[in-house]
Amino acid sequence: MTPDLFARPEGRSSPAASGLDRRSFLGAGACGAAVPLLGPVSADAQAAAPPDIRQPLDLTLTINGRDHRLALDARTTLLDALRERIGLTGTKKGCDQGQCGACTVLLDGTRVLSCLTLAAMAEGREVTTIEGLAGPDGTLHPMQQAFVDHDAFQCGYCTPGQILSAVACVNEGHANDPAQIREYMSGNLCRCAAYPNIVAAVEQAKAEMGA
Template sequence: MDLRLLINGAEHRLDVEPRVTLLDALRERLQLTGTKKGCDQGQCGACTVHLDGRRVLACLTLAVQAEGREVTTVEGLAEADGTLHPVQRAFIRHDAFQCGYCTPGQIMSAVACIEEGHATDDHSIREFMSGNLCRCGAYPHIVAAVREAAAEMAPMREAAE
């Protein structure tokens, strides 16, 4: 199938089999390797990306389902000048990663959690981030980073509304 994918603001044309997942198209065809392949069964969250602004698991999403829709990966969060997204900066400040493998999925989920209005307290952050697993156990640092980024992004969210 000939697909037109809009990824991180750039249009990409791909010829893929109908069974190719968005995850495999991103990693293997477009060399966007920030999105990680963890369990490949939708249980770990390492492959979390945004599709039309909503978080999805790229391992469970077919590439054809993303045709003509806006896909954002962790590579697309930073500004064009390299300025990191508030969530990325908070993850660094709070050392919210150890091995780092789950970090891109955690960051993408955290951005969505904040934008969806679910980062109101630690319990809500834990609940709405529960689909993203961290084998290293950096959860307290991740929650702290999400809390800080949510506070930083609040004025931006309010201005947009």
């Protein structure tokens, strides 16, 4: 006689007979697994919790060689910190979406869009705005003078961002010919279309900057 491989051993009751079916069993297991999640949070878990963004951050921003101590919302952009908290309004707010380049500043010498950069990201680094580009005696930077010489601006709104981006373009080694200048300055829009004059200004400044 072939043995019944699925026969229940003697003395063992069925789940139905014990009042516990499959659905009840799985539900009980899930509840049991969730119990530890309801317990107290460990010290390590508390330490790993993200900071409360509603609390202001105490920051020290170095702008044009000068330190500024600020208490800022964690979501404050560098652009808003410069304009609204420090009073350096030379950096312009254009599209506020990182598409026009009007808000360009230098962060440790590298051009960045300050509308897309959190102020907290600039702590411990050197920020240069258009106000800090001229010499201590007020002598214009070669790029500033070149923009004046070539009338490389009309309304002037985009000019601070254009000048700072142009300085970085030269320092990066991306100003070797007009085509390259246009390529690496393409992120800075001039609605007055002074592009030929801007290219000429960059070429002049490059020679004077010794790059």
